[in-house]
Amino acid sequence: MGVIRTGLAALALLASVTCLADLGENLSGQAATPQRPNILLVLADDLGYTDLASYGSEINTPILDALAQQGVRFTNYHSAANCAPARAMLLTGVDAHLAGVPNIPEMLAPEQQRHAHYQGVLGTNVVTVATLLEDAGYHTYMAGKWHLGTGPGQLPSERGFERTVALADSGADNWEQRPYIPIYDKANWYADGKEYTLPEDFYSSRFLVDKTIEFIDSNIEDGKPFFAYLPFQAVHIPVQAPQDFIDRYMGVYDAGWDVLRERRLTRATELGIVPEGVSAVRMSTTADWEALDAQRQRYEAKRMAVYAAMVEAMDFHLGRLLDYLKQSGQYDNTIIIFTSDNGAEASGSVDPHSFVNRRLTDSLGYRIDYETLGLKGSYSSISPSFASAAASPLAYYKFYAGEGGMRVPLIIAGVGLPVQGELVRAFSFVTDITPTILSFAGVASPGPRYRGRPVESIIGRDLQPLVRGSEERVYGPEETVGYELAGHAALFQGDYKIVRNRGPVGDGQWRLYNIVDDPGEANDLATAEPARLQRMLLAYERYVLENKVLPVPPGYNHLNQLVTNTLYNRMRSPILVGLLTLLVLIPFVVAHRRQDQ
Amino acid sequence: MINKILSVLVVLPAILFVVTGVRWLVDPAVSATQLGMALDQGLGLSSQVGDLSSFFLTLGICILLAVVTGRRMWYYPPILLLSLAAIGRLIAWLVHDAALAPQIGVEVLIAILLFVASRRLPREA
Numbered sequence: 001m002g003v004i005r006t007g008l009a010a011l012a013l014l015a016s017v018t019c020l021a022d023l024g025e026n027l028s029g030q031a032a033t034p035q036r037p038n039i040l041l042v043l044a045d046d047l048g049y050t051d052l053a054s055y056g057s058e059i060n061t062p063i064l065d066a067l068a069q070q071g072v073r074f075t076n077y078h079s080a081a082n083c084a085p086a087r088a089m090l091l092t093g094v095d096a097h098l099a100g101v102p103n104i105p106e107m108l109a110p111e112q113q114r115h116a117h118y119q120g121v122l123g124t125n126v127v128t129v130a131t132l133l134e135d136a137g138y139h140t141y142m143a144g145k146w147h148l149g150t151g152p153g154q155l156p157s158e159r160g161f162e163r164t165v166a167l168a169d170s171g172a173d174n175w176e177q178r179p180y181i182p183i184y185d186k187a188n189w190y191a192d193g194k195e196y197t198l199p200e201d202f203y204s205s206r207f208l209v210d211k212t213i214e215f216i217d218s219n220i221e222d223g224k225p226f227f228a229y230l231p232f233q234a235v236h237i238p239v240q241a242p243q244d245f246i247d248r249y250m251g252v253y254d255a256g257w258d259v260l261r262e263r264r265l266t267r268a269t270e271l272g273i274v275p276e277g278v279s280a281v282r283m284s285t286t287a288d289w290e291a292l293d294a295q296r297q298r299y300e301a302k303r304m305a306v307y308a309a310m311v312e313a314m315d316f317h318l319g320r321l322l323d324y325l326k327q328s329g330q331y332d333n334t335i336i337i338f339t340s341d342n343g344a345e346a347s348g349s350v351d352p353h354s355f356v357n358r359r360l361t362d363s364l365g366y367r368i369d370y371e372t373l374g375l376k377g378s379y380s381s382i383s384p385s386f387a388s389a390a391a392s393p394l395a396y397y398k399f400y401a402g403e404g405g406m407r408v409p410l411i412i413a414g415v416g417l418p419v420q421g422e423l424v425r426a427f428s429f430v431t432d433i434t435p436t437i438l439s440f441a442g443v444a445s446p447g448p449r450y451r452g453r454p455v456e457s458i459i460g461r462d463l464q465p466l467v468r469g470s471e472e473r474v475y476g477p478e479e480t481v482g483y484e485l486a487g488h489a490a491l492f493q494g495d496y497k498i499v500r501n502r503g504p505v506g507d508g509q510w511r512l513y514n515i516v517d518d519p520g521e522a523n524d525l526a527t528a529e530p531a532r533l534q535r536m537l538l539a540y541e542r543y544v545l546e547n548k549v550l551p552v553p554p555g556y557n558h559l560n561q562l563v564t565n566t567l568y569n570r571m572r573s574p575i576l577v578g579l580l581t582l583l584v585l586i587p588f589v590v591a592h593r594r595q596d597q
Numbered sequence: 598m599i600n601k602i603l604s605v606l607v608v609l610p611a612i613l614f615v616v617t618g619v620r621w622l623v624d625p626a627v628s629a630t631q632l633g634m635a636l637d638q639g640l641g642l643s644s645q646v647g648d649l650s651s652f653f654l655t656l657g658i659c660i661l662l663a664v665v666t667g668r669r670m671w672y673y674p675p676i677l678l679l680s681l682a683a684i685g686r687l688i689a690w691l692v693h694d695a696a697l698a699p700q701i702g703v704e705v706l707i708a709i710l711l712f713v714a715s716r717r718l719p720r721e722a
Binding site for chain 2: 152
């Protein structure tokens with residue numbers, strides 16, 4: 001078995017080098033020694049399926065749209081339904097459960113945390129793409145959100161990245177160094193493995209691009225290629241953007257979320273992102289826009305305007321990085337991959353002025369007034385209603401295994417790529433990104449051992465055949481890809497998907513969809529095709545066993561668990577200190593009272 | 598009356614010392630930050646938690662024993678510990694380029710308070 005695997009790895013390497021040679025010829029226009037390409041991996045945070053203009057959005061994203069014209073847009077690409085598992089799979093090509101990150105640590109139940117692979121921390125049994133590229137002679141840089149562990153050996157500086165500035169938490173303020181939820185004492189930033197204090201004039205997208213340019217520029221003379229990982233904070237909560245960007249979207253969303261969802265569906269259909277006649281379900285969490293008073297409508301429209309502004313600001317700053325690459329002569333030899341970690345975030349409060357939300361934002365020292373929404377010191381988000389529009393025409397959103405939580409934009413671009421401006425409709429998954437990067441770089445996937453340690457094998461596929469237009473699909477019609485997050489589950493096979501969405505929004509029932517014809521998951525085929533459903537359910541059970549998926553405890557709810565874990569983390573120490581102090585003091589109190597008697 | 602006030606003034610820092618000692622056991626990261634030090638790993642962490650929790654717990658428990666038993670001898674360990682801590686800080690400032698910590702004032706003040714209490718409060722030596 002080991003011999004076969006080694007042989008396959010050698011063949012894969014040979015194929016990669018052949019592709020690389022082709023790319024080198026394309027880039028230079030003549031046959032020559034292939035020059036290894038730079039790789040720029042850009043990750044947006046919580047970006048919805050139709051949040052880019054080239055996917056059907058009204059948001060102005062000219063830089064990403066230009067990239068889409070220089071490469072391919074994937075219309076059937078899926079990531080995980082939340083952050084850290086997506087990042088673990090993105091950077092390793094291994095299923096999140098085997099990589100040690102089945103969920104974000106903030107949402108793991110105590111029963112699950114007893115198991116070594118349920119810590120929400122990237123395990124040492126996986127190798128990151130950064131390590132593989134670093135060992136192959138690449139410079140490796142990272143600027144942005146990490147969220148895969150902060151303990152010894154867990155920061156990106158110890159997972160293959162040569163230079164880093166990294167946010168360790170699930171999110172943080174975009175204007176200054178402060179936490180966005182009470183589970184954190186502070187926003188935990190690190191640079192090259194050491195705690196880091198953000199500069200005074202910080203704005204996340206601008207800063208992260210500046211650092212990426214600084215890193216690349218520091219080694220530009222030595223001729224070695226680079227791998228730069230740029231995981232933006234945009235558009236994670238708190239949603240914040242500069243005023244001039246916000247001004248561009250004032251009034252754009254005054255017609256409400258239903259109109260926006262419909263407009264995006266129309267535009268996505270025109271662009272060919274989704275097929276004609278797609279049905280879209282209306283989520284139960286989508287509120288009645290007309291029932292809101294004028295003041296609430298005005299406020300909700302501004303929340304969405306700030307969101308759009310944050311997306312455009314990200315696009316703008318990405319443009320500065322691409323300009324730098326052009327000016328420094330590196331752009332033509334750079335492969336750019338842009339995607340999102342998961343679908344649109346719907347955890348924003350339905351009513352930001354509710355008692356509970358006011359207490360939360362007050363406790364964090366944030367304002368929520370209309371005038372300064374999105375600026376420094378202000379806390380903004382979008383509600384489930386606009387999140388559903390950001391995911392249009394898909395069902396569900398972040399944290400759920402519905403298409404709205406998992407299907408996100410993916411653009412792979414480069415000057416030398418043979419196919420430009422096309423759409424790729426084949427199914428692809430987040431674990432495919434690492435093997436694709438390795439393929440572009442001409443680096444072999446790791447075998448069963450790496451640096452003397454046993455490691456998990458990459459399960460993803462090289463997407464180059466799709467990017468180059470030489471293949472129609474990289475997964476055969478009978479091959480399956482499983483997924484699980486806190487009991488939400490899915491299995492993809494060919495054009496079909498079975499999906500189970502638990503509460504509070506889902507009902508926990510398995511459903512079957514043809515996600516090619518019906519990406520909106522509006523027509524459940526479970527009754528019409530029971531044999532297919534059963535076959536896929538059996539395949540899912542195999543996925544559970546092979547990937548050591550643990551069940552969630554009875555009554556588990558990811559939002560309740562987040563609150564419970566927050567209280568536990570925040571209150572455990574004070575309660576324990578109080579109890580132990582009492583234990584020490586009680587004998588003295590008793591002795592003192594006995595003396596008085 | 599003065600003795601009652603003195604007892605309260607002595608017991609308050611004693612409780613504070615106990616809480617600080619317990620916190621070194623439960624949440625050393627926060628305790629280290631409050632004392633201006635980084636939390637170490639391995640043997641260093643073991644020394645930080647073991648030595649500093651015992652320092653503060655000994656301070657607090659001895660003061661409480663002194664007040665409850667009324668025996669003067671229980672005042673001497675905390676007076677010694679606080680005085681030597683203040684002297685150590687001074688030497689660290691003069692010889693090892695350490696910061697001149699404002700905690701010196703607190704330590705000296707509590708040591709004097711304990712000394713006064715040891716003269717007035719005990720019922721036996």
